[in-house]
Amino acid sequence: GQESQFYAHYNVISYRPTNLQLNPVSYLFIEKFGSNANNSVNNPNLKSQKSIDYEIGFKQMLGNLASVQLTTFYKETEDLIQVMNVTTDVTNIAFSRNGDFGTVKGLDIIFNLRRYKNLAATFNYELQYATGTGSATNSNFNIAWQGGARGNFPKFAMPLDFEQRHTGSLNLDYRFGRTEGPKFLHNAGANLMFSFNSGHPYT
Numbered sequence: 001g002q003e004s005q006f007y008a009h010y011n012v013i014s015y016r017p018t019n020l021q022l023n024p025v026s027y028l029f030i031e032k033f034g035s036n037a038n039n040s041v042n043n044p045n046l047k048s049q050k051s052i053d054y055e056i057g058f059k060q061m062l063g064n065l066a067s068v069q070l071t072t073f074y075k076e077t078e079d080l081i082q083v084m085n086v087t088t089d090v091t092n093i094a095f096s097r098n099g100d101f102g103t104v105k106g107l108d109i110i111f112n113l114r115r116y117k118n119l120a121a122t123f124n125y126e127l128q129y130a131t132g133t134g135s136a137t138n139s140n141f142n143i144a145w146q147g148g149a150r151g152n153f154p155k156f157a158m159p160l161d162f163e164q165r166h167t168g169s170l171n172l173d174y175r176f177g178r179t180e181g182p183k184f185l186h187n188a189g190a191n192l193m194f195s196f197n198s199g200h201p202y203t
Contacts, residue, residue, distance in 0.1 A: 003060075004059065004060045005058070005059040005060075006057070006058050006059075007055075007058075008054075008055065009053075009055035009056075010052075010054055011053050012050070013051045013052075014049070014050045015048060015049055015050075015051075016048050016049075017046045017048070017049065017096075043095060043097055046081060046096060047079050047098050049077065049078075049079050049081065050078055051075060051076070052075070052076050053073065053075035053076075054075070055071060056071070056072050057070060058070050058071075064114075065113060066113045067111070068109070068111050069108075069109070069110040069111075070107070070108070070109055071108040071109075071110075072106070072108075073104075073105065073106055073107075073108070074103070074105045075103065075105070076101070076102070077101060077103075077132070078101045079098040079099075079101075080098070080100035080101060080102065080132075081096055081097070081099075081100065082096070082097065082098075082099045082133070084099065099133070100132060100133045101133055102130065102133070103129075103131055104130045105128070105129050106126060106128035107127045108124070108125070109123075109124070109126075110123070110124050111123040115173075115175070118174050118176065120173045120175075121170070121173070122170070123168070123169070123170050124170075125166075125167075125168040126166075126167045127165065127166060128163065128165060128167070129163070130159065130160045130163035131158060132160050133158075158201075159201035161201065162200065164197050164198055164199070164200060166196070166197060166198040167195075167196070167197040167198070168196050169193060169194065169195040169196070170193070170194045171191070171193050171194075172191070172193075172194075173191045173192075175188075175189035176188050
């Protein structure tokens with residue numbers, strides 16, 4: 001009969017900030033040279049960043065030669081590090097804190113064709129939605145530098161820089177057998193790879 005397989009995955013990852021984000025910078029240095037992207041005041045009290053991802057999939061054989069695999073996934077991240085503007089008795093500074101969040105969700109489709117009359121093929125397609133309040137720690141630095149303490153920071157999710165809504169590929173592999181075709185083609189073959197994708201978000 002036709003074989004089928006169901007699988008599920010759940011994962012929680014907690015990861016500490018980098019040493020660069022934890023080490024404080026001298027306030028006297030900030031007072032003399034000002035706050036910029038290279039000397040933002042970091043925060044030794046940063047919490048760990050956390051991500052939780054879910055995955056559910058189904059694989060089905062289509063006869064003896066082909067199979068199709070469908071996978072849905074959802075990932076949420078929280079307590080991501082962002083740069084904010086803070087007013088102190090020394091000066092306005094760019095300060096690292098936990099605040100950004102994001103979600104990534106989508107669908108994967110994989111179709112496999114075992115070798116049939118010399119031809120084998122694999123088709124992959126992914127639909128993805130990635131949204132959040134910041135794509136990287138310094139995403140909001142320009143807002144902080146311009147005095148974002150007045151509340152101009154994004155408070156709603158938007159497409160992240162790395163989002164690609166559509167990606168996919170098709171691999172075709174054609175092989176001759178030991179005795180097929182002219183002698184110079186015995187055990188020879190050719191492999192073609194086609195790939196496609198949509199663009200990244202822009203403003």
